[in-house]
Amino acid sequence: MRIIECLIKTLRDSAIFNPEVQVAPSCILWPDKDRQWEAVIPRLQSELAELLVLGDYAPESRMGPAIWLRCVIAGKAPDVTLPADRVPVFYLPGVSRQDLRAIEDCPELLKPLAELQFRGVIWSQVNAKDWTIMAFLKSDQGGMGLDVAQDNEAKNAMQLALYRLLDEELELLKGKRLDKDYFNTLLTGGDPVRDLLQWLDLGDAFQTTRGANEWKAFVEVCKSQLAFNPQADGVLAGASKLATREGPWHSVWERYNEAPKRYPNLPNRIRQCKPPDLGIFDTPAEKLGGWPQWNAEQEQSLQNDLLALNHLPAHDARTRILDLEKTHAPRRELVWTELGESPLAMAIMHLAVMAEVTRTALTAGAVADLQVAYATQGWRADDAVLSALACVSRASDVEAVTMATRAIYLPWLEESARYLQKLVYGTTYPGGGVAETPASYKIDRQCTLFVDGLRLDVARRLSMTLEARGCHVAETMHWAALPSVTATGKAAASPVRTKISGSDDCDDFEPCVAATGQSLKGGYHLKKLLNDNHWKVLERTENGDGQGNAWCEFGDIDSEGHARGWKLAKHIDPLLAEIAERIGALLAAGWNSVRVVTDHGWLLMPGKLPTIQMSKDLTDNKWGRCASIKPGAATSERLYPWYWNPNQQFALADGVSCYGKSVDYNHGGLSLQECLTLDLVVTWAGSTSGKQVAEVTDIAWKGLRCTVGVDGQYANLSLDIRTQAGDPASSVVVSVKPLKDNGTASVVVENEELQGRAAFLVLLSASGELVAEANTVIGGE
Incomplete structure (x- = not known):
């Protein structure tokens, strides 16, 4: 029960009477000579409909002079309606019990109430003294029976914090020492460390958002708990102590670490302070x-x-x-x-x-x-x-x-x-040619997804992303068709490659339809060849119906690499997230599996790959790391057979060099990074295994910080706490945190009012999909 509820009950109980020998009291008189309760009367009126106040005539506020209060009892005040089943309570600020009893000497304005002490009851202590705040909190005879400090600083702080004290739970206060620190902390909102960090962050603007009483309480709490006076010492002195992290400031620093982005000005505050001499000794982090x-x-x-x-x-x-x-x-x-x-x-x-x-x-x-x-x-x-x-x-x-x-x-x-x-060179390339490559297996209800430039290491990242989303991924190693460029490689990765060949006079590495000689450049004839051989071709946003077999293309890795150079590294993960989303949509559309294929890998070197020169007189066509040599031209370059026609040969640049212009990103040559690739066959994990993808196994609360341990496939998962598992807007943490490599993560709930409330721990995929959940109680049970 809250203090305010206890106060209301005590007030109302004072009107209890024995109907065998007494009549019902006409009112309850609440004298308050020192006006200690006056500040919270409006709050009490919101929960005590029968409470009226002696004062200037203001019936809309249930306030009026003594004669008006008499009229209310008599039912002659049409501007006020009281609950029929409640005894009216008259709060009398500036009036004591003694004032009422001295009828001849009491002020004229008070005399209309004097006789009510006989027809009503006076709410007072058992010793007939008025109820002060201190007495009500301490007394075990009609009061709360709490342990309250009685020094002047505690009394002043208690008076200032009374409004918030009313909402405190009585059971939580029993056995606790209520001193000036407690009341000051209560007045500042119950979280002095948060307030201190906000003050350090906002500076003078913090004080302007606080009332005089709250600011005073804040200063007193800092003086008591941190031996620091914000008013006298100033923001920069506080920032310096925060950075030093000694004594009680260590816990302030730990709190800052939990949510540093909430205090964006703090780093610059610390930069304005002079740190210890960093050069005279080797000091650890x-x-x-x-x-x-x-x-x-x-x-x-x-x-x-x-x-x-x-x-x-x-x-x-x-x-x-x-x-x-x-x-x-x-x-x-x-x-x-x-x-x-x-x-x-x-x-x-x-x-x-x-x-x-x-x-x-x-x-x-x-x-x-x-x-x-x-x-x-x-x-x-x-x-x-x-x-x-x-x-x-x-x-x-x-x-x-x-x-x-x-x-x-x-x-x-x-x-x-x-x-x-x-x-x-001079032997057999493991990728072979079209004649040595077996035909693709045509698995019913499989969609083949072509991703341009899915290098092996990037394919491994994609595989981990998919597994984190609840997919099962099977990997198969492949060697790209030579030269390792899209013109040659995409057709080689297609399920109709046995219908494709290369002409003897081709110098741009583009194969053609074997039956008609039509070039595949532009993509039209490849799509037609797929359709003619009973493969549905899905456009970029189409998912199909999950029936038969399909081919689709997605992903911009290669084009992004050519456009961005080394900066491709910054965009890999978002690109893979899009590809994973596409695969998920295809599986959801009913395909039993999605086979991810690619044409080639690539080299990436910040500061540009080395270059070598080749005379234009020797080549018909020259790409980044490959070149077709003119018929009859004499060259010392190593020549390799074209995948689509072994009679057509081309040169590959030595090492990792490029022909001509130097760039960060390129392909077309012979290296493990360009030529060794992965095929991925993706299915829902549930179709091959009944095991849960990821499971929360350990939950530990320390205050409002929650640390969890997760087993299973937790790569690329993140942890959130929500009041409603499926609603991202119900998140209660400062920020969602990714799981570490050991399967753990910690998040912080900043709102202390949520402590003890039931909630859900949820694990989220990179796209925000809910992977797993577990019940918890904020702050621990």
């Missing part, structure tokens, strides 16, 4: 991590160290990167990373993976050995480069990551490409 200046210096130092890798051999550069990762990894736990101020600290994590993977050169064994080595570990170097580039935006940071990539990744890439080219 836990000592200086609260200072954005220190984090900025560490970022600059890391930037300089990465730029210096340009002068080191690859093996020394790898060692240096792994050392830098150990040094800067702790900074990823600091708030500055969440605020986007530590991009290189994030990038070095991925560069360290690149350094570790490239320790193993792909320059030994047969082609089959290279395939295994790349498919198990080597692809992670490509993925790490994309991830590192996705972390940076500023030109200086991009240059630093570029330098590290070129120092380590470029030599590894070059060596593996040259070794593969040496193995393949």
Whole structure:
């Protein structure tokens, strides 16, 4: 029961009488000589319909002089209607019980009420004294029986906080010491740490949004709990203490870390303060991590160290990167990373993976050995480069990551490409030609989805995204058709490739319909060939009916790569999310499975791939990494047979070089990154396994912070807490958090009023789809 409910009950109970010997009281008189209760009377009137107030005539506020109150009792006041089953309560501010009893001496304006003390009852203590706030809270005879401090500071704070005290639960206050700190905290909204952070963030604007009493209470709470006076010391002194994070300020810092974006001005506040001397000693991150200046210096130092890798051999550069990762990894736990101020600290994590993977050169064994080595570990170097580039935006940071990539990744890439080219030249390319490639299996109710430029590492990301959405993905390794360009590769990935061939005079790598010789350039004749062979061709937004077999094309990876260069790294994940959404729509339309195929991979090198020159006199057509040689032209270039016609040969650039113009992104040559691809066959997980995709196994509350553990396929999932599982608008957390690599995540509920309320933990896919849910109680049971 709330205090206000207890107060109302006590007031009403004072009118209880014995009908055997008494008549019903005409009213309840509530004297309050010191006007202690006056501030909360309007609030009480909202819940106590029979409460009237002695004062100036204002019937709309149920207030009037003594004679008017007499008229109300007599039923002669048409402007007031009282509940028929309640005894009227008359609140008398500035009037004591003694004033009423001294009839001859009481003021004229009060005399009409004097006789009501005999026809009514007076709400008072058992000792006949008026009920003060302190007495009502402390007394165990008609009061609340609470432990209330009686010093003047506590009394003043109690008076100011009375309005909010009324809504407190009596059971929660029993056994608690109600002192000035309690009342001041209550007056400031019950969350002084949040208020302190808001003050540090808003400065003077904070005080203008608070009443005088609230500001005073806020100052008193800070003085008591933090030994800090906001009024006297000022915002910058507080920002400095926050950054130092010592003593009671450590908990303030932890609170800031939970939701730093709620206080956007705080980093600049701290920057206005003078930090400790960062140069005289080596202080770890836990000592200086609260200072954005220190984090900025560490970022600059890391930037300089990465730029210096340009002068080191690859093996020394790898060692240096792994050392830098150990040094800067702790900074990823600091708030500055969440605020986007530590991009290189994030990038070095991925560069360290690149350094570790490239320790193993792909320059030994047969082609089959290279395939295994790349498919198990080597692809992670490509993925790490994309991830590192996705972390940076500023030109200086991009240059630093570029330098590290070129120092380590470029030599590894070059060596593996040259070794593969040496193995393949003069022997048999594992991708073969159309004559050696078996026909596609025509599985009923399967839709084939062609994605241009789905490189192996990117296909692995797509696979993880799909599994997180509840799909089962089967991978099959394939070698792209040579040369690794779309003109050759898309037709080779189609289910009608046995109906396609290449002419002897083709110099643009475009095959044709075998029966008619019509070129497939432009796509019309490929679609017609598919239709003629009973394959439905779905447009970009069509899902089909799930019957028979279908072909569709989706995804802009290759075109984005050519247009954006290294910046493709920043767009990979959104592109994959779109592709995953498309696959989900196709499965939902009734297709039993979706087979994802591609034409080729690609090379990506920030700072541009190396170039080699070839005379225009030797070529009929020259693309990025391949060129068709004029008939009879003498050349020292290695020549390879065209997938569609072995009699037609072309040149491939050595290593990872490009013909002519230097670019960041290219393909058409012979390398593991361009030629070794994955086919993905995607089905709903439920069709192959009854197991749940992801399951919440552990739930731990610490205050309003909830940490969960998840088993199953939790990659790319995020955690939210909602009052209604299916409604994103019912989220109660500061921000939705992605699950970490170990399957855990923590979220914070900031509204303390929700503590004890039932809610749902929900796991969400990258597209926001609900994957799993679990019941919980906010704050713990």
